[in-house]
Amino acid sequence: MRARPADEKPRSSAGLLAKTVLLGLTVAIAVWAAFPLIENEAWTGLVILLATTGGLLYLYLTPRHIPLKYLAPGTILLILFQVFPVLYTASTAFTNFGDGHRGSKQEAVVAIQTASVTQVPGSRQYVLTVATTGDPTTGSLVFLITDPATRQVFVGDANGLRPIADATVGSTGRVTAADGYTLLNAGQASARSAEITALAVPTPGGAIRSSGLSRAYEGRAGRVYEASCDCVRDTTTGQTWTADEDAGAFVAADGDRLAQGWKVGVGFGNFTRVLTDPAIGGPFLRTLVWNFAFAIASTGGTFALGLLLAVALNSPRVRGRVAYRILLVLPYAMPSFAMLLVWRDMFNTDFGLINNLFGTDVDWFGGAASARLAVILVQLWLGYPYMFLVATGALTAIPRELAEASRIDGASAWGGFRRITLPLLMVALTPLLISSFAFNFNNFNAIYLTTEGAPFPADNPANGATDLLITYTYRIAFGGGGAQYGYAAAISIFIFLIVAVVSAASFRRTRHLEEVNA
Amino acid sequence: MRIRAVGITAALIAAIAVAGCGSDDKSPTVTESAAQAQGELVIWADDKRAAALKPFADKFGSENGVTVKVQAISKDQQTTFVTASQQGSGPDVMVGAHDWIGNLVQNGAVDPVQLSAEQTSGLNPNALKAVTFNGQTYGVPYAMENVALIRNTELAPEAPATIEALVTAKKPLCLQIGQNGDAYHLYPLYSSAGGYLFGTTGSGDYDPKDLGVGKPSSVQAFQKIAKLGEKGDGLLKRSITPENSIATFTSKKCAYLVSGPWAITDVKKAGIKYDISPVPGFQGGQPARPFLGVQTFYVASKGKNKALAQEFVTNYVTTPELAVALYEAEPRPPALTAAFDQVKGTDPDLEKFIAAGRDGVPLPAIPEMAAIWDPFGKAEAAVVGGADPAKTITAAGKTISAQIK
Numbered sequence: 057m058r059a060r061p062a063d064e065k066p067r068s069s070a071g072l073l074a075k076t077v078l079l080g081l082t083v084a085i086a087v088w089a090a091f092p093l094i095e096n097e098a099w100t101g102l103v104i105l106l107a108t109t110g111g112l113l114y115l116y117l118t119p120r121h122i123p124l125k126y127l128a129p130g131t132i133l134l135i136l137f138q139v140f141p142v143l144y145t146a147s148t149a150f151t152n153f154g155d156g157h158r159g160s161k162q163e164a165v166v167a168i169q170t171a172s173v174t175q176v177p178g179s180r181q182y183v184l185t186v187a188t189t190g191d192p193t194t195g196s197l198v199f200l201i202t203d204p205a206t207r208q209v210f211v212g213d214a215n216g217l218r219p220i221a222d223a224t225v226g227s228t229g230r231v232t233a234a235d236g237y238t239l240l241n242a243g244q245a246s247a248r249s250a251e252i253t254a255l256a257v258p259t260p261g262g263a264i265r266s267s268g269l270s271r272a273y274e275g276r277a278g279r280v281y282e283a284s285c286d287c288v289r290d291t292t293t294g295q296t297w298t299a300d301e302d303a304g305a306f307v308a309a310d311g312d313r314l315a316q317g318w319k320v321g322v323g324f325g326n327f328t329r330v331l332t333d334p335a336i337g338g339p340f341l342r343t344l345v346w347n348f349a350f351a352i353a354s355t356g357g358t359f360a361l362g363l364l365l366a367v368a369l370n371s372p373r374v375r376g377r378v379a380y381r382i383l384l385v386l387p388y389a390m391p392s393f394a395m396l397l398v399w400r401d402m403f404n405t406d407f408g409l410i411n412n413l414f415g416t417d418v419d420w421f422g423g424a425a426s427a428r429l430a431v432i433l434v435q436l437w438l439g440y441p442y443m444f445l446v447a448t449g450a451l452t453a454i455p456r457e458l459a460e461a462s463r464i465d466g467a468s469a470w471g472g473f474r475r476i477t478l479p480l481l482m483v484a485l486t487p488l489l490i491s492s493f494a495f496n497f498n499n500f501n502a503i504y505l506t507t508e509g510a511p512f513p514a515d516n517p518a519n520g521a522t523d524l525l526i527t528y529t530y531r532i533a534f535g536g537g538g539a540q541y542g543y544a545a546a547i548s549i550f551i552f553l554i555v556a557v558v559s560a561a562s563f564r565r566t567r568h569l570e571e572v573n574a
Numbered sequence: 575m576r577i578r579a580v581g582i583t584a585a586l587i588a589a590i591a592v593a594g595c596g597s598d599d600k601s602p603t604v605t606e607s608a609a610q611a612q613g614e615l616v617i618w619a620d621d622k623r624a625a626a627l628k629p630f631a632d633k634f635g636s637e638n639g640v641t642v643k644v645q646a647i648s649k650d651q652q653t654t655f656v657t658a659s660q661q662g663s664g665p666d667v668m669v670g671a672h673d674w675i676g677n678l679v680q681n682g683a684v685d686p687v688q689l690s691a692e693q694t695s696g697l698n699p700n701a702l703k704a705v706t707f708n709g710q711t712y713g714v715p716y717a718m719e720n721v722a723l724i725r726n727t728e729l730a731p732e733a734p735a736t737i738e739a740l741v742t743a744k745k746p747l748c749l750q751i752g753q754n755g756d757a758y759h760l761y762p763l764y765s766s767a768g769g770y771l772f773g774t775t776g777s778g779d780y781d782p783k784d785l786g787v788g789k790p791s792s793v794q795a796f797q798k799i800a801k802l803g804e805k806g807d808g809l810l811k812r813s814i815t816p817e818n819s820i821a822t823f824t825s826k827k828c829a830y831l832v833s834g835p836w837a838i839t840d841v842k843k844a845g846i847k848y849d850i851s852p853v854p855g856f857q858g859g860q861p862a863r864p865f866l867g868v869q870t871f872y873v874a875s876k877g878k879n880k881a882l883a884q885e886f887v888t889n890y891v892t893t894p895e896l897a898v899a900l901y902e903a904e905p906r907p908p909a910l911t912a913a914f915d916q917v918k919g920t921d922p923d924l925e926k927f928i929a930a931g932r933d934g935v936p937l938p939a940i941p942e943m944a945a946i947w948d949p950f951g952k953a954e955a956a957v958v959g960g961a962d963p964a965k966t967i968t969a970a971g972k973t974i975s976a977q978i979k
Contacts, residue, residue: 155941156680158660167682167875171710174686181690186881242638245881246613252881267688268885275688315680315941335976397817406813407822421753422812422959510753514961515969517952535948535977538677538941539653 075116082112108132142552149545152322155538157304161318165281168288168306168316172278176261179274180204183229184266186245186252187211187237195238197251201264201272202229209234212257212264230270245269288314326546335532336547339519344554346428347524351497354435355489361436362443363481367473370451381448388441396505399434403506421510424521431506431522435496442492450484451477490562494555503527525551613640615882618655619669621646623869626903627669630896634886642886652677659683659876666877667886672704672868675712676941684872685880686710687888696892701909704868704936709777713870714891715909716900719834720864721759722930723853726846729829733851737763740830740854741807748828751958752815755951758937759832760799762862765935766855769795771946772938782942782978787950788971796953796963798856805960812955834867835906835927850926852933861933868909868936869900945977 086109093102115121115128151157175181183202188195199212202225209223209231223234231239245252246269256263262276279288287298288306297306297314304320307313330336365384369377387395402409403420411418421427454477462472496502503509504527509520519528529551533544615635619627624646635642645665647654652674658664660681668684678684689711694702701715725733734740740747750756761771769792773784786792802809814822823831824844831837832853841848855862871891873883890896897913907924908914918924937943953970957963 155656155677158656158681163682167679170685170875171679171682171708174710175688181688242882242885243613243640246615246640246879249613249879249881253884265688266881266884268888269881270885270889271688271690273688273690315676316682317680335973401815401817404813404815404818406811407818408813419812419959508754510955512754512952512956514953514956514966517949517956517970517973531948535944538680538944 079116145545148542149326149549150321151319151542152304153319153542154540156315157317157319159318164316164318168279168314169277173275174278176274176276182272184270184272185231186240186269192238192240192244197255199257200231200234204229216258242269326543330546330550335518343523343525343528351493353432354496355493357436358439358443361440363447365444366447366451384444385441387437392438396501400506403430421507424511427507427511427522435502446488450481454480486566490559494559497555498526500526613882615640615642615879616665617644617667618647618665620651621648622903623669626900630899634890656681656683659874664874664876666874666879666883668872668874672870673937673939675707675939680941682875684712685875686712687873693892696911698909700866701868704866705870707939713872714887715868715870716897717869717906718909719867719906720931720934721832721834722850722927724831724833724848724850726829727849728847734854736854736857738857741809745829747809747830748814748819748823749810749832750814750816750819751812751955753812753955755954756816757947757950758865760954762853762864763799764795766859766862767795767798768860780938780940782940785975787974788968792967793964796957796967800957800963803958810958812959838923850923852930864931864934865937866931866934942978945974949973
């Protein structure tokens with residue numbers, strides 16, 4: 057038995073074919089992924105890629121390591137789609153990554169210097185012709201600059217500007233021929249785009265730079281980075297901003313900081329901010345309680361309604377059960393995204409279907425209680441078909457004889473259901489209820505597409521009555537100060553911990569339930 | 575033996591796959607180097623504008639012997655652009671709204687442009703002011719937009735001169751507020767009542783250190799707005815939302831609509847007889863100042879072909895033909911005076927929108943503006959719903975200044 061698997065394989069040619077195709081695909085994906093890695097010189101990534109691919113090929117071409125063959129695909133997917141995102145989020149939580157702090161310090165310095173180049177006051181713009189000495193692709197780059205007033209042509213390179221005499225100038229001022237220089241067309245010039253943008257021809261007042269391929273201007277960098285003091289200096293006022301490696305920004309003595317910063321590690325800074333921020337700490341408990349209430353009501357409500365309908369339609373006395381079931385599942389078939397928006401409009405005070413239909417004048421999203429009731433009603437409508445489906449499935453798996461037997465033993469219909477059917481159902485459905493609870497606990501769309509957290513108390517526009525932790529923290533992390541990914545990641549780790557604890561506790565209870573029934 | 579045979583076949587097939595894929599992978603590198611030799615320019619815009627840009631981009635490409643790719647980004651253009659730029663997969667030229675500038679600059683995503691004196695004199699001064707940030711011009715504007723008072727002339731023949739006239743007319747107004755407010759559409763009323771968002775520095779830039787929300791002037795402004803609200807005159811209602819305001823107007827349930835050029839297509843489609851006038855201010859108050867938004871071409875800092883991008887943005891976008899084509903794709907007034915003059919004869923609405931925006935101020939482009947929208951809007955909704963103006967707006971001011979720091 058144990059020695060045979062290797063001999064079995066070649067017998068099935070379909071299996072061999074599937075295996076070669078899959079392995080070929082693996083190698084093809086690896087090759088496809090290798091090119092960008094090599095291009096970006098990401099050697100660690102390349103080593104991991106090679107090791108994984110090599111390991112996979114070895115694993116499936118050798119007859120040994122049978123258990124590992126079963127485990128490998130799942131493990132790789134788990135690492136790719138679960139472990140890696142979690143680790144990435146966790147590592148982001150320790151940085152100040154966000155708007156204004158996205159790149160490296162080098163990038164910030166370049167951005168500051170580029171943004172500070174302004175045209176020298178009183179200087180004029182020139183007509184530019186990009187040229188090289190010699191070959192268009194390798195020759196050294198020069199700017200042929202025409203003064204529009206005098207039509208005098210100068211040649212400029214990194215050493216400076218000097219006039220040339222023997223150049224022909226067209227009607228627009230562009231040089232059409234110049235002795236000793238090869239003029240570049242737009243295609244040739246754009247191949248050397250980076251060099252053209254970088255070339256600054258020094259002049260007494262600043263430097264002549266290109267503005268596109270046909271104009272040049274005399275500009276001066278208003279701010280320059282000086283490595284000696286690790287600071288940025290304003291060339292006109294002399295003010296300096298010194299690099300602060302803890303904040304990832306250039307900061308002046310008076311506290312003024314330049315907008316262009318860079319990404320740095322901030323240790324537990326984001327976590328302490330979550331714990332100490334009064335905007336989070338203050339309404340946290342209230343939001344948490346409502347969050348639990350929402351998740352429990354959404355899950356429990358849909359389950360109760362779904363189960364009721366499933367049991368009712370499970371009775372063989374009902375005629376047209378298939379038609380009923382199809383109709384009941386309809387809300388599930390519609391995109392919840394669109395349905396949430398439709399429901400939001402139906403709750404409109406003046407134009408909404410609900411107030412119009414019942415002739416009421418309820419300001420649904422204006423009061424805390426009515427807004428909470430409204431979002432739970434919407435969840436009930438959206439969620440019960442799912443519960444109805446799984447409950448129907450689980451019910452058909454329970455032998456009818458059990459219910460009959462209980463009836464013969466003298467149990468009432470309700471007693472039979474409560475003592476026999478329901479416990480059996482719960483074995484199958486509890487894991488689904490837990491996952492549904494975890495989903496609803498973080499049901500961002502349910503709130504964000506309907507009330508957006510409204511109503512908000514007049515004295516606190518940051519935390520509304522229907523806000524879940526996720527919508528609330530989303531507003532804090534992305535609402536005001538632009539995108540703050542580091543902070544958002546720290547918050548999401550806290551939410552993850554809450555959901556994980558709740559789920560773990562529930563699963564322990566499930567195991568307990570199974571033991572009872574086993 | 576057999577095992578080895580299997581191994582060999584597998585290795586062979588894998589090798590073929592490698593070769594096949596390898597050549598697959600080589601072909602893009604080949605085209606890439608070819609494209610580099612002849613130059614490639616990548617432009618990102620939203621769906622509508624990408625379609626309008628295509629013929630002109632192609633023309634620019636064939637005139638200059640380069641390939642121009644116009645790619646449509648359907649949603650979240652700003653975030654997509656900033657993220658892609660950071661990863662090195664962004665475009666060379668980006669088309670978007672001018673109030674992105676502050677955020678794009680702090681993320682090092684755009685380069686300034688150097689326009690000549692003739693080029694700047696050909697642009698609407700308000701549009702030019704909008705794209706100027708910290709004394710630098712960060713893009714070339716091509717279209718402007720601001721809100722105006724659009725009225726159904728069958729229901730309301732006369733344009734109201736003041737808010738008070740609008741109240742006494744007792745005809746419903748569609749000014750979108752929704753459950754969480756809308757600072758953009760409210761701003762004309764807020765500014766007319768004496769409120770402001772940010773003060774200005776000596777050079778005319780917005781000053782993030784001078785926050786107007788929460789100041790006594792903003793409290794007074796919100797007291798005036800509260801009088802128009804649900805517990806007052808009933809002119810402003812939270813049930814008019816960003817989603818239903820234009821539709822409510824086109825279904826003739828509102829006589830007036832506060833909206834911009836983007837609403838006109840729907841209004842025309844509904845066959846409503848309409849006229850456009852400035853959003854009125856309070857009697858004896860400040861002028862009502864709508865926000866001016868400016869659609870802009872940006873040069874991406876991390877583009878692969880910046881020289882060509884600069885050439886396209888500074889020397890090609892400033893020509894009237896392109897501005898007219900973009901106007902035809904979506905009727906917003908062109909920022910280029912020459913183009914505006916060319917189309918205003920065929921479209922009388924344009925001049926009315928420009929007139930409505932005469933007192934307007936550019937939408938602040940400073941990154942701190944991001945902290946305003948949400949708290950300000952919510953304060954607006956609360957006040958319109960009947961909350962105490964002083965308490966509400968002071969709390970909003972506190973939230974905003976905590977975000978700005």
